[in-house]
Amino acid sequence: MNRTFTDEVKYQWNNGGMHIKLMGINLVVFILINVLLVLGSLSVSSGNPNPMEGIVFDIFTLRGDVKGFLTHPWGIFTSIFAHFDFMHIAFNMLFFYFISRFFLMYFSNKRMLYTYILGGIAGGLFQILAYAVFPKLQGMQTFVVGASGAVNAVFMAAAFYRPMAEVHLFGLVKVKMIYIALFYILIDLFNMGGSGNVAHFAHLGGAAFGFLSIYKIGSKNNVVNFTQTTIENLKTSLSSKPKMKAKKGGKSFSNTSAKKQTDEEYNLNKKKKQEEIDAILDKISKSGYDSLTKREKQVLFDQSR
Structure with a gap:
């Protein structure tokens, strides 16, 4: 159509x-x-x-x-x-x-x-x-x-x-x-x-x-990383809802969310991901795109989205 x-x-x-x-x-x-x-x-x-x-x-x-x-x-x-x-x-x-x-x-x-x-x-x-x-x-x-x-x-x-x-x-x-x-x-x-x-x-x-x-792209002090993290943290804090509590059997239960990453953990994971992307790109330059595994192609696709 x-x-x-x-x-x-x-x-x-x-x-x-x-x-x-x-x-x-x-x-x-x-x-x-x-x-x-x-x-x-x-x-x-x-x-x-x-x-x-x-x-x-x-x-x-x-x-x-x-x-x-x-x-x-x-x-x-x-x-x-x-x-x-x-x-x-x-x-x-x-x-x-x-x-x-x-x-x-x-x-x-x-x-x-x-x-x-x-x-x-x-x-x-x-x-x-x-x-x-x-x-x-x-x-x-x-x-x-x-x-x-x-x-x-x-x-x-x-x-x-x-x-x-x-x-x-x-x-x-x-x-x-x-x-x-x-x-x-x-x-x-x-x-x-x-x-x-x-x-x-x-x-x-x-x-x-x-x-x-x-410059220092894997560091939290990189100007784009710092700005992006600051804005996303601000958006999270503005959109976060108060915790709801429910009582059962005289006890209170709180619906706490999953543990949030610290800045150090976030940037470490980001650096590892970037290193993986660099390795994939080096592989492409040496052996061509067809030499990539299915997982490597998926990683590259996800990065470009």
Whole structure:
């Protein structure tokens, strides 16, 4: 039976992985922004300012100056899902699609979400810091928009985690991931003093976070591990229900749950699991995917979910 467009969208959302969800959010926000701008332009006569421009900018852009950021703090989050220009979102999402598939070979969907969001926020903060420190930037545009910093974080995390892994560039030339990563970093370093409208410091901030996200990856102090554990512990504490007690024969019984892992136990298990994944990936690189046992294939599949 052929699926309708709506069915296909639902299927991809439910089964496509975190990168599909993030790309979908970016696309929906892009459409929303442009619909609002078109409606705004149609609501006024020619030559008058678009009333929706100010609203869209207030909601979806990050103010590069400290004062603007303090009055519009939500922009550091909303801006990493927003694009105004078609070529901007097309490049970011195409690059994100290809690099996310490489990322998910080694990391989980949940880790991708944390890396994307935290990397985007880090890129925004780095751009704000640059505006405050360098006088030349203060005379340029004071807003930042786009997923470039977040995408850069995901890319750099994968590249620095497996620097010697090779990819086919344009389907023709084999290039090691680390060389592509360094090339992107150098482009931003050489152009960060330019007069264009590209937020090079946001790119560099995202890249720096990508490296930090895999530094001491088996430790509870790893920035992504720490953030994820903190948020999940907070969610657990907020959603936990009071213990119910029942009396029987004059004695009280409490429905206590299973013993919860300590941070040390959690991170030890996580490290062991990562070591197992690394061993499986090494086996693939030496003998190919078909050499894996049924259990090893299942472990790799579970990790990529």
